[in-house]
Amino acid sequence: MSELAAPTAKRLEKPSWRDSRLIVGVILVLASAALGARLVATADNRTPYYVAVENLVAGDRVTASTFRPVEVALADGMGGYLRADAPIPQGKLITRDLQAGELVPSSALGEPGEVDVQRVTVRTDAVATAGLDRGQRVDVYVTTDDATPGSGDEASAGTTRLLDGVAVVGVHASEGGFGAAARTSVQLYVPAAEVQAVVEAVDHDAKITLVPVSGGGVASGADDA
Structure with missing residues (x-):
């Protein structure tokens, strides 16, 4: 019986730079490094x-x-x-x-x-100012009722819109009373040309009503000095 030929061990060879697998591996490594560098650069581009x-x-x-x-x-x-x-x-x-x-x-x-605005403080019903906050825009209505019957001044009484879309600077705590009788101080940014009219309304104890402007925004409630 003839003897079987013994297998010959194959020597391992060093990979050549011509090896396609080596080339693909190097390309993948370079691509990953380039992508990582790009991501880092983008993250730092702030x-x-x-x-x-x-x-x-x-x-x-x-x-x-x-x-x-x-x-x-x-x-x-x-x-x-x-x-x-x-x-x-x-x-x-x-x-x-x-x-x-x-x-x-x-x-x-x-x-x-x-x-050209100045800060003016007005007093109004606490109920009417519920939800009103700094930064909101409001229309200012003034109601006067100081005409004396028979004096011919009745036409001066009534409600008028005094200001359009002025900014609320701050809303302060109510002053005495309960419900509709409670009064709240509201600070407004008033155009300089209209300050006198607002001050006169306040001094004559006219009723002042603030009506929020649609889309006027609501702020954080903080007040700066």
Whole structure:
């Protein structure tokens, strides 16, 4: 009987750079590294910008606590916002309403005098101001009833809309009374040209009613000094 031939051990050879599997592996490694570097670069492509800490209305003065910085990545062509790599421009005035957390457009800041409003406090029914808050826009109605019968001044009595869409700066605690008898102090930003008319209505104890403007917004309720 003839003997079976013993198998010959095959020597392992070092892979050659011509090996297709090696080439594919190198390509995959390079592609993964490039993709990872791109993702890291995209994640780091953020810039610090300022956002409003609370709801702001035109006429608010900028203080050190008005804005806070956030890191955001804006799309191309979305510049024009206030960058947070510079100090907060204290002393500037807000020229348009801003919502809490909203990026601050550079165009929303102006110099004192660009927004010609003054703070005026009025008193109104607590029930009528339920739900009213800082930053909301309201129409101001004044009802007078100071005519003396037979004096010929009856035509001066009645209700008129004194102001359109003024901003609420703050709503303060009710003052005495219960229900409809309770009074609440509301601070408004009033155009300078209308301040005298509002003060006269307050001094003559006219009834003042604030009617929220549809879509006027509701703010956080905080008040700045």
